[in-house]
Amino acid sequence: MSEDFTSIDKLGEFGLIQALTEKIPLQKASTVLGIGDDAAAFEHLLELSLCSSDLLVEGVHFDLTYVPPQHLGYKAAVVNFSDIAAMNGRPSQLLINLGISNRFGLEYLQELYRGIKLACEVYEVDLVGGDTTSSFSGLLISGTAIGSVPSERLVKRSGAKPNDLVVVSGDLGGAYLGLQILQREKSVFEADPDMQPQLAGNEYVLQRQLRPEARTDVVELLESLDVIPTSMIDLSDGLSSDLLHLCEASKTGVHLYEEKLPIDDQVFELAETFSLNASTVALNGGEDYELLFTIDLKDHDKIKGHPHLSVIGHMTDLEEGRHLITPDGNRLALQAQGWNSLLKQQK
Ligand code: ADP
Numbered sequence: 001m002s003e004d005f006t007s008i009d010k011l012g013e014f015g016l017i018q019a020l021t022e023k024i025p026l027q028k029a030s031t032v033l034g035i036g037d038d039a040a041a042f043e044h045l046l047e048l049s050l051c052s053s054d055l056l057v058e059g060v061h062f063d064l065t066y067v068p069p070q071h072l073g074y075k076a077a078v079v080n081f082s083d084i085a086a087m088n089g090r091p092s093q094l095l096i097n098l099g100i101s102n103r104f105g106l107e108y109l110q111e112l113y114r115g116i117k118l119a120c121e122v123y124e125v126d127l128v129g130g131d132t133t134s135s136f137s138g139l140l141i142s143g144t145a146i147g148s149v150p151s152e153r154l155v156k157r158s159g160a161k162p163n164d165l166v167v168v169s170g171d172l173g174g175a176y177l178g179l180q181i182l183q184r185e186k187s188v189f190e191a192d193p194d195m196q197p198q199l200a201g202n203e204y205v206l207q208r209q210l211r212p213e214a215r216t217d218v219v220e221l222l223e224s225l226d227v228i229p230t231s232m233i234d235l236s237d238g239l240s241s242d243l244l245h246l247c248e249a250s251k252t253g254v255h256l257y258e259e260k261l262p263i264d265d266q267v268f269e270l271a272e273t274f275s276l277n278a279s280t281v282a283l284n285g286g287e288d289y290e291l292l293f294t295i296d297l298k299d300h301d302k303i304k305g306h307p308h309l310s311v312i313g314h315m316t317d318l319e320e321g322r323h324l325i326t327p328d329g330n331r332l333a334l335q336a337q338g339w340n341s342l343l344k345q346q347k
């Protein structure tokens with residue numbers, strides 16, 4: 001964090017908003033009016049509009065001792081873009097609401113906005129507004145993303161049918177292990193402030209936790225492959241819980257194959273360091289922001305062997321139940337354990 005501290009009390013709400021949002025170029029044709037009026041205006045000709053919010057609360061969703069403000073801003077934007085991608089859409093506008101205490105100076109908030117602006121650049125989204133207020137309970141950041149999708153390409157959670165293939169993008173479990181490393185280094189530091197954090201070598205999982213990406217590229221890829229998923233969700237809670245959401249909404253069962261789970265080598269190694277089973281981490285670790293979707297069997301050839309996509313199972317009749325099939329053929333009931341299971345498993 002910068003050494004400079006400009007009190008936000010001195011700037012006032014108007015001065016602060018101006019300092020944070022000046023020089024933001026608008027680049028989307030769909031943005032008619034950006035920051036500066038009572039509401040932003042946009043139009044999505046011929047497409048459905050999509051809208052999604054996420055609220056991040058200090059102490060609940062992030063810990064300021066190890067999350068740099070620029071990364072926090074980036075993540076606050078990207079988690080919203082991910083929800084738009086999960087509807088098979090593209091994000092185009094973003095609003096950011098802030099609750100801040102005078103503990104934060106202008107310099108800190110400018111860093112936060114550097115991250116938000118970077119995410120907007122990378123994903124070609126316009127920052128078009130928000131609200132700013134004081135908070136007595138730490139930092140609150142809420143993002144609202146607006147996007148669009150041609151109506152025939154909209155994908156809901158509820159469209160999967162028995163025999164559809166279950167597909168996931170990227171790899172799983174990294175963000176959870178990144179968090180484990182940050183928490184471990186925080187407790188080492190609290191015990192002895194002279195200790196330097198040992199983060200080297202763990203860059204991949206740290207990036208997965210601190211600076212996640214939304215898989216809007218997968219939305220583009222599916223369009224170029226001429227595939228419309230039958231159902232889709234983004235992975236925020238963990239594969240087990242989110243897959244169960246698809247099954248619930250679609251009224252199906254599922255067979256998920258443990259040996260097919262995409263897991264990075266670094267995740268395997270680190271799981272061992274933390275005495276965790278890598279598959280359990282992949283199943284229950286949250287915040288990977290990959291896309292989980294189902295496709296009709298007839299589309300299998302179109303995605304087969306694609307390096308960013310793994311077929312990890314198939315939907316079944318509801319009566320079959322929802323199971324993880326282990327490499328030795330055992331069937332375990334899939335459970336939405338989220339992070340609890342990981343805590344229990346840790347020695
Ligand atoms: P109002 O009082 O009508 O809600 P504000 O004075 O709060 O308007 O906001 C003025 C303009 O600045 C609006 O366009 C609003 O969307 C924008 N704005 C306010 N806070 C933020 C923020 N944290 N990030 C981005 N834009 C913001």
Ligand code: MG
Pocket residue numbers: 131132
């Ligand atoms: Mg206001």
